[in-house]
Amino acid sequence: MQLDDLYRHFERVVAGVLMAGMVVVIALATWSFLREAGLAAADPTAALDYPVFQTLFDRLLAAIIALELAHSVQLMVSGRRGLTQLRAVLAIGVLAVVRKLVLIDIGSVSPLLLIGLSAAILALAGALALLSWVQHTANVERLPSPGAEE
Numbered sequence: 087m088q089l090d091d092l093y094r095h096f097e098r099v100v101a102g103v104l105m106a107g108m109v110v111v112i113a114l115a116t117w118s119f120l121r122e123a124g125l126a127a128a129d130p131t132a133a134l135d136y137p138v139f140q141t142l143f144d145r146l147l148a149a150i151i152a153l154e155l156a157h158s159v160q161l162m163v164s165g166r167r168g169l170t171q172l173r174a175v176l177a178i179g180v181l182a183v184v185r186k187l188v189l190i191d192i193g194s195v196s197p198l199l200l201i202g203l204s205a206a207i208l209a210l211a212g213a214l215a216l217l218s219w220v221q222h223t224a225n226v227e228r229l230p231s232p233g234a235e236e
Contacts, residue, residue: 097162097163098163101159101162101163102163104159105156105159105160105163108152108155108156108159109156111152112149112152112153112156115145115148115149115152116149118145118148118149119142119145119146119148119149122138122141122142122145123142126138126142140188140189143185143188144185144188144189147181147184147185147188148185150181151178151181151182151185154174154177154178154181155178157174158171158174158175158178161174169217169220169221172217173214173217173221176210176213176214176217177214179206179210180207180210180211180214183203183206183207183210184207186203187203190203
């Protein structure tokens, strides 16, 4: 057995353990969101409070981030690396920054933190836009032009 094969087996075992852990995290995050949504629905007057919305979006984004992490691990195991996995990682970054913005108390943080978060969002959005452009350009170049004979 070669070193590459051994590493591939090791990678699959670790990815399997990570996926099992992610299933638990996703289930807990989903349960937490559903529980909070049920509590908000049970008391309609409390559902209008900003802290309740903040908690709901926090729980929702936590579940989505966990799903994206699981998707990233699944891409790694299936061998689909490169631009596809990079897109998943960038999406996780965007979701994490958005979650931070939802949870932050704007009145009690320094302006430098807000500037930093804004810069992070712009950088991640720019990277996603550039990635989309690269993928679109690569797909267009691979397709034969209309009317061209093969």
